Amino acid sequence: MAPATGVSVEYLIRLEHGRDRHPSPPVLSALADTLRLSPRERVHLHQLTKGMSGFSCGAVENGPNRTVRPTVRAILDQLGPAPAAVTNRFTEVLACTEGYRRLMAPSGLFEQGEPANVARFVFTQPGARELYANWDAAADMLVASLKQGPFRADPIVSALVDELTVTAGAAFTDRLATLPGLPPSGGVIRFEHPEAGALRLAYESLELSVDDDQVLFVLLPADTASASALDALLGRRPGGLRAVAG
DSSP states (O other), X not given: OBTTTTBOHHHHHHHHTTSOOOOOHHHHHHHHHHHTXXXXXXXXXXXXXXXXXXXXXXXXXHOSOOOOOHHHHHHHHHHTTSOEEEEETTOBEEEEOHHHHHHHGGGTTTTTOSSXXXXXXXXXXXXXXXXXXXXXXXXXXXXXXXXXXXXXXXXXXXXXXXXXXXXXXXXHHHHHHHOOSOOOSEEEEEEEETTTEEXXXXXXXXXXXXXXXXXXXXXXXXXXXXXXXXXXXXXXXXXXXXXXXX
């Protein structure tokens, strides 16, 4: 027996090699305890096993949800002037504040029509590599986002993955093969904005309800210089956006 989990070594090897794709909830809980997974990581672990067992729901069969509830739109309105957006698992921008549009539009996010697709922008548009000071980190986060949830079980997401496999090549496929499907929920993104210059923006990615299957993505200045530059970009008086620790 594997003492830490109470699961036999032989069974763990079968799981590792993919010979058993239906671990029971107690086994998953034991593994999560041993690995000291966070609550979010535990949920992701259970989602992965549902995907392996062929689990599906209406949201997968109908594709990514593109409808933003009025309450969510009202919350988004209250977040202005900060850059904020609602996206789905296809990485489409379904709704956003004017601040988000002013931040992202100069680099070409919305040039291919709406809803804009962030993954397609990051991997195929030259403006994205110029915008993100740490493009590799942005690319990692996008691939992890695509792999989260049903992933290939969703035909629309699968089609985007196939498209980027061709259009982006190794920059996409190498990440697809190695990155886990659990993007960070917060951090700092560094931009080299074509109009505002260097920006450090702290972000939070807040998952909405299971029925929505959407994420509220909010950006705030991580230092006073970024706050001043973002105020200028948005045409607001200095001090309109306060810096947060990032």
